[in-house]
Amino acid sequence: MSDVRAQLLAAEIERYHEAALRMADAARDVIQSLRRTGVSVTRKPDNSLVTNTDFAVEQRLRELIAADYPTHGIVGEEYPPANADSPFQWILDPIDGTEEFARGIPTYGSIIALHFRNQPLVGVIDHGALSLRVHGAFGLGAWRGKRRIALADAPHAALNGGDSIVICARHNFTRHSNDDRHFDRITRSYPNHRIFRSCYGHTLAITGNVDAMVEYGNRVWDLAASRVLTEEAGGKYVTVQEIDVPGIGLICGAVFGKQATVDKIIELLAA
């Protein structure tokens, strides 16, 4: 099977990658300036949290995309889609981990991804409060800041035996599906797990600081950057959930990180 992404020139992909990095800089600036002037919290119709900062960041990113790539599509957490027919789709989660952001816990992040014909081309996860960014693009590698990531060579993260994994909360396994048993199974097999909300766990799995991340019950923007980043880092990414929930949309899940750990978890979930 040929990869549609290989139709594009590396130089074009690199330009998109650079654009995504500028967008991440802009997201950081907006977040920083609103943290100074005041973050206000409200609820969305689905009862989830949103802040003025989520809206302001997405708005800024949309302006940047519209200026540089007016024909490209945009799918973002806070505003309606644009140019849905374009083969290029920017997928944005302006603040992933809004609960953390609103409560002053620094593990939130901005997710910026560009997909081409439904395949992830460029990905950035930016944690401004931790001065941490992972980014990469198809064929161009995955990077932590300026250091290229090589997951295959990374030492085992759990130095005292077993694998070190981050999982999502039980909530994610039950909110849109009945996957409670997976939470039980995983926490029994990997009892020394951690639960960092969403994208900080992704970053840790992509950089190899932990061995794998298990994610269920996500929206598309939550996972939009993680596959290309994991694969470009030399890791493995397996989709374990993809369901269309009426009134909500696509709900997805994935296991990703170092290959050996991912394989073991996939086996466990299938058992």
Next chain:
Amino acid sequence: MSDVRAQLLAAEIERYHEAALRMADAARDVIQSLRRTGVSVTRKPDNSLVTNTDFAVEQRLRELIAADYPTHGIVGEEYPPANADSPFQWILDPIDGTEEFARGIPTYGSIIALHFRNQPLVGVIDHGALSLRVHGAFGLGAWRGKRRIALADAPHAALNGGDSIVICARHNFTRHSNDDRHFDRITRSYPNHRIFRSCYGHTLAITGNVDAMVEYGNRVWDLAASRVLTEEAGGKYVTVQEIDVPGIGLICGAVFGKQATVDKIIELLAA
């Protein structure tokens, strides 16, 4: 019942508090300098991780205590107890969250506490990598940096319904006891929990950034600072586990944070 701690003068307690803050500064310095020159990881006989930094921090803290308070007792994670008969006992966890520290995850911390006749007098939890410190002393309040903490006035941390809690991993409920059912019960009742290792979760509960922390399977130094900090912050601290495990020693657990949330969790554990 009169509190033995009330026998001490406030000025004396304040001196101990200041000494503990100087010790936290020293711990930060040692950690920072070893992160530059190189952290080496080994295993302890019980298979848990330890680094050269754990030893170096505890050694430095012991030197400071011996210089200022040569008759005081010291209980630390890495070295044998000293002056076990003294009514004053410094209890030290030089790096709580050694796994995180060794893997470059910034949520580890140093715990420094002074107990007087088995009651906690002074507590500090210091997260150098997050520029975050909580500290306090009996009768003198609990502080986040220079800001006094008032948990009773803190807004509900979970802005979108329910309580926001941090718990320990399943491991902690099963390692030294058979409290697996509590993990299941808590994760079912609070499905949107987080799991940050040990003292970062404590800090979030003490500052009110989350509503409560549930901790099982701890050693004395893990919890040594948390009761006085929680109570001085205006929160509630309930011991839920205290067992003597042969060959290991005292294993303890506690629920602490905002009173209403703590009461609900205690009820759940008793159900």
